[in-house]
Structure formats: structure tokens, C-alpha cells
Amino acid sequence: MKSVWQRLRRLLCLAAVTLSATAAEDFLDEVQDFLSFSARDTQWRGRLSGALDLEGYRVQLPAPGVLGTKDGSLLESRLTVFLDAQLGSQVYLFAQARADHGFDPGEGPGQLRLDEVAVRYAPWGRNQPTVQVGRFATAVGNWANRHDSWTNPFITAPLPYELLTGIWDTDAVRSSTALLQWAHIRPGLPAAQTALEKSLRVPIVWGPSYADGVSLFGGAGRVNYVFEGKLGSLSSRPEAWQRGREQLTHPTLSARVTFRPNQMWQLGLSASTGSYLREFAARGIPAGYGRGDYRQEVLAHDLAFAWHHWQVWAEAYASRFTIPRLGDADVFAYYTEVKYKFTPQLSGAVRWNQQLYGTIPDRGSRTRWGQEVWRVDVAPGYRFSPHTQLKLQYGLQHGDSGRRDTTRTLATQFTVRF
């Protein structure tokens, strides 16, 4: 473990010194220009850009959220390449390809994925109804549009986007005892399933939820709207995004409305409904029910504020997982992030997260079906140049599990943007 951190420290120092030089800034500007191209008298334009992320994590086991490490230490590298292309004034195309060890930081084998590819058609121009088809981030909430490593002041996602609930998407819940075991409220989960549970449990929203789908959006005055139909519920995992055909018969419908009274404020309201079970989970569904009866229903409210060197974001998610013959499993999560730029290069951010659970019928009474958690994250960041930045994050998480109530996470991320 020590050698991993020494290696990471050396790499970060070397990269920071090398890439913060003015010459490197000019070079990366030239790379950006070189990766831009145009045709048809600049009416068709394209640009490749990207980011190289080097991350290190040191966590107390079991690793929190969607992090995948067995020994509490993890070194992750990720190359992301974006394509943005504008074809005239009506057609816009974008794509995101990533090379890493899995969508979430982990110890899996290297892989190359196309996380996003979509085309947008705006026949009537600005603010008018626009249609988008492909694989893209959900419009629900306000985190997805600022989740990339350069923009996001933190390294990990807020709690609603990464804290795993007791709900599995791989099997239908058949009793309150099963759900309470899956959620670690009641002992008795077989050891084999405990080892695999990160590949079984789902959060309220899995990251930016890059599922396949179609969306219609536009604006009227200070109000913008989005309607979205996707092949994957908000809680669906990255493996499911790549297998959208599984959900063809059970698409997820979402909508979002935002109101921007002025440049400082933005208020958003989102709603979503769709089946959270994977196709192969259908075999465990009781007779008389179908996957469509296992729904995730979400209502979310979000707020964003910015003024001078302050930025504030907040979101609240109320999610209901419907379980036939058992009832509704409700979970509520919220967070508030505040970022302040102390100098042109130094910034700091603080985030407060909390996730709370409702109760389910259990042996003649009602039992809370999840471990309530709060977490505070502190993240200083430093930009060496317009193309390089270093972030640190310290997270303190407290759960009411009774095993180990408080866990700490230390993370660092160095990003080169080109």
C-alpha cells in the first residue's frame, strides 16, 4: 500500500511540474487547435478534446459507494476523449469514449467503452423544441451536467449518485427478510452474496446514467423543459446501459423543468418512473406480476446559485422502489455543495450529504429498510494552468450500521485537459 502512495506522489509531482509550465500551456492550446477541423466554409465543424485523469484512493474497508478495492488502496487512470461536431446550425453530434478499469474506479481489467454518443436535431433553432437520440447522460437533476473531472469540484459523486441501497436489480425481492438482509439491517446474507454485493445493489441514481434513449427539450422564456425516454432506470448500473435492448419493453420516462429567474439562480424539478429490474431477474418474479410492477419512481428538486467566486448546488431525491406483495421501499437523499475560489488558481469545496430510509412491513410491524448515512466531504483544488489541475478530497462518513459507524476516505485526482 505504501509503495502505491509513494508512486502516486512521485507521479503527481512530476506531472504537476512538467505540465504547469507556460510552454506546456501553449503546447496544449496548440493541441486543442490541431484537434479542431472544419469543412463547407466552417458550417461543418468538429473538435476532439479530452482529459487524462490519474486518481488515488485510500479508504477504510468496506470501500464506500461504488469504489472497488479489496485492500483499501486504489490507483486509477482514465483517458476520456470527447467528440463535438456541429453540422450547420441544426445538427449537433457528441460522443465520449473512455479507457479505464471500469466505469467506477476499481481493480478490474482495462477496458475501452463508448459511454456517450448522440445526435441532436434543432429544426427550429434556439430555444425551440429539439430532439436528441442516442446514449447520453440523464437530464434529471443538476449533477449530471457538471460531473466531468474538470468541472466537478469533488472527486467522488454526491451520496444519491453512489451510495448503494439494499435494492438489487438482479433479483426480485420476495420477502421483507430478504430485503433487510440485502440492506445489512438483518444478518444472514450468504457469504457468497456478501462478496458480490457491489454487483447486485443499486443507488438512487447511478452516476450520470448514460442509458440509451431519446429526449425532447426546449425553452420558453426563463423556463426550460426536457422529456426523456431511456432504456434504463435512474438506478440502472453501467453494465445495463450497454444492454439497453433488455429494457425495450420497460422504458423509463423522465421529465425535468427548470426555472432561471436570472443568471444567479436556477431551480429544477425532475420526475422519473421505470422498471429497475434487469431482464434476467424476471425468473424470480412471483406469478401474476411482471418487471413493470417493480418500478423506481423518483421525484427530485434541485437548486444552483452562483455569484462572483461562490457556487452553490443542492439536490433532494425522493425515490420509491415498488415491491409487489411487500409494499414500497422509500429512500430520501439530499446534499448541498459550496465552492469558493480563493485565488485564480486555488479553490475549496465542502459538501454535506445525507441518506434516509422509510420503513417496510416486517413481522407485523414496520422496520427501516436501510442504514441511514451522513457524509461530509472537503475538497481543495488547485489549477496549475488552464489545462492541469489537482484535487484532494477527504470524506468522513457515518452510518448507523453498528459495525463500524465512521469511515474515512482520502482521494486525490490529477487531471490534464486537452
Added chain:
Amino acid sequence: MRVMMRIGAEWRRATRVAVTGLLLSATAVAATIEGRVVLPKARSAPVVNQRYEIVTKAGVLSTNPPVAIVYVEGEFPRPQVQPVTQIRQKDLTFIPSLLPVQVGTKVEFPNFDDTYHNIFSFSPAKRFDLGRYRSDEKPVPSQIFDEAGLVTLRCDIHEHMRALILVLATPHFVITDAAGGFKLAGLPAGRFTVKAWVDSKTIREQLVDLPPGDATLRVDFP
């Protein structure tokens, strides 16, 4: 096309400002240098990243044809009245995208878009971050450029936005037209180095002797 005309108007305005300054400062003589700078090929117009934008903005951007700045090098007194000029943010573009100013000039950055911008510079000649400010905010956010050098402006929100401010110790400068032509009037007599700034890595120069009186000298930068 409209944006092209606007950029053209900017050049003319900047030229007028520079020439007016020259006329005011030239007390005894008014020599003129005119000529042409060979300009590089235009770079591709940028694409606005709209991946996570609900509402499409600025689908087609103007091209910024390359231009150069021609200036007479030397130590000249600072103007008694602080010059003030502007770089505007309009349609997710800096206008103008290249601005020469004399040391000590105050540059204002009004925002004419209905969305935030966050102008910043990490350039050694001027390091600042204006933060996010409303388009109707008063006073208009500004910076005083008190050290000679090249300053690269960027927007923290819109990564395609880039502009340059060339801070010069001299009041004698002019922006070429899109064909590279320039005329620098109101110059004092003497021996000077005339430089053509083409881009951050390309500065051409020539030594000139400006005679007293109303002479015109032809200087080309091939």
C-alpha cells in the same frame, strides 16, 4: 456576416483609438509607416460544447480571421489620462478576440449574453479571475494591465472561448486588416524597431529610420 462586420468595426475602432493617441502624443512631427504583414492561415472555428446544455446556444460561430499587431518598440511615457477600452462577451465569443493596449490601460469586460461567463487569465503578465457576474452588474468588471506581455483570456464555463490582450510599452500600435495591411501614423522621428506580432511564437521586426516631417515609409513583413 454580421459578426464579421462587427469584428471589422472593432479593428477600425481600435485603429482610430491608436491613431488618435498618436496624434495627441506627436507634438512636432507625424511620420507614417504603412505596409503589409503576411498572415498565417485561419484556424478552424471552435465548436461549442453543448453536451449537457438543455438549450442550444450559438450553433454557428463566426470565424476569427488572423490579424497581426504592428507596433513601434521603445520606451514611451504613459498617457496622462488612463486609457479605457472593452472586450465584450457576446454570443459566447470574446469581441474583439485580439486587443493591443498600452501599459496602464483599463479593460472592461461587459457581458451581453443571458448566461454567465467567468473570465480568467493565468498568464504571467496578468493573473486574475473575475468570477461569475450578471450582465447588468455595475460597475462593469475590469482589470488594469500594468505589465507588458501577452495575456490569454479564457472563460471557465465555455472552454472554446479564448482571446488575447497584447500589453505594450508603446502607444504606437495598430491592428492590421484581414489582408495584413496596416498604416501607423503620427510617429516621432528617430531610429526605431518596428515589430509585427503575428502569434505568440511569431514576432517579425525591422529597423527603421523615421525622418523628421510628414514622411511615409513602406515596411512589409514577409
